[in-house]
Amino acid sequence: MTRRGWRLGVAAALAAICVSAPEPPGGIRTAPDLGPLPADRYDYTPQDYQRSQRASALLVRQCMAEHGHPDFPLDPRYPTDPLVATAVGTDYGALDLAAARRWGYGWDLAKSPVLQPQGRRMTDAEYADFPACNAEASRRLMRGIDVKRDWLYARTRAIEVDKAVKRDPRLRSAWDVWSRCVAEQGFTRYPDPVAAYSDPAWQRGSDGNTRHTRRERATAVADVTCKRRHHTAEIWHAAQARQQAVDITRHRDRYAAGLQALRTYRTTIAEVLRKLG
Secondary structure: OOOEOOOOOOHHHHHHHHHHOOOOOOOOOOHHHHOOOHHHHHOOOHHHHHHHHHHHHHHHHHHHHHOOOOOOOOOOEOOOOOOOOOEOOOOOOOOOHHHHHHHOOOOOHHHOOOOOOOOOEOOHHHHHHHHHHHHHHHHHHOOOOOHHHHOOHHHHOHHHHHHHHHOOHHHHHHHHHHHHHHHHOOOOOOOOHHHHHOOHHHOOOOOOOOOOOHHHHHHHHHHHHHHHHHOHHHHHHHHHHHHHHHHHHHOHHHHHHHHHHHHHHHHHHHHHHHHHO
16 A cells, blocks of 8 residues: 655735644644645545545455455455555655654654554455455445546646645745755755755655665754744745635636535445445
8 A cells, every 4th residue: 555645034924824823832743733725625634534445445345245255354465465665745844853853854664654454364365356346346435426527626736736836936935045044054955845855865765764864864853943943834835825725716616526526425435334334
């Protein structure tokens, strides 16, 4: 399974941000600390993911029983463990100062972001029938949805919205201030925080984790410190909010259709969980 994760003085704007989303104790540590964005209501949530995984597993188990596998586990492991590649981060790069000090741009190996299956391994016979049952479960959950047109429409707009965000003069000014701040502490002058996070020098492995070298950790600390000092993430978040609001207004009907598709999906999941859960 792949997790991924990525998307990446203005006194008046900053004042508005501080009023709407107070900084938590210890500063901004995660992207949700910055508050919601306009497009969030049109997107899949972590709760949607958890419920959909449960509903899909129940449908797969029902299908597998019909194929002669009555004790198929809800959370099976594959006959052999697949290679896992993981992309991890926030839209704004590193934000947690304590994590930056310990792990740089990576994470604790004991706390892998990849959730491993808890059930037993599938048998070879089960594995032969699993793909068809998995596909059938997906079709059942997407019933009544025009997948190509409406499903998660906000995500199909994300690339264009991000391009507009990166052209925002207030954000580009904020990145420049952040960049000078990092360079003044003796580190590379990156064009933006994403470039610092994704620097090949950190030698990410196949799991997406880094080497946690002294240089990496020191750079990450400077990165987060400069973000806090100059409110980089807050300004970035405000730029995203502005551009998302503009895009939603321009494509109101398509966003509305995407939201209806998401509601249909949630209704189907609720029905499956009620019947099989």
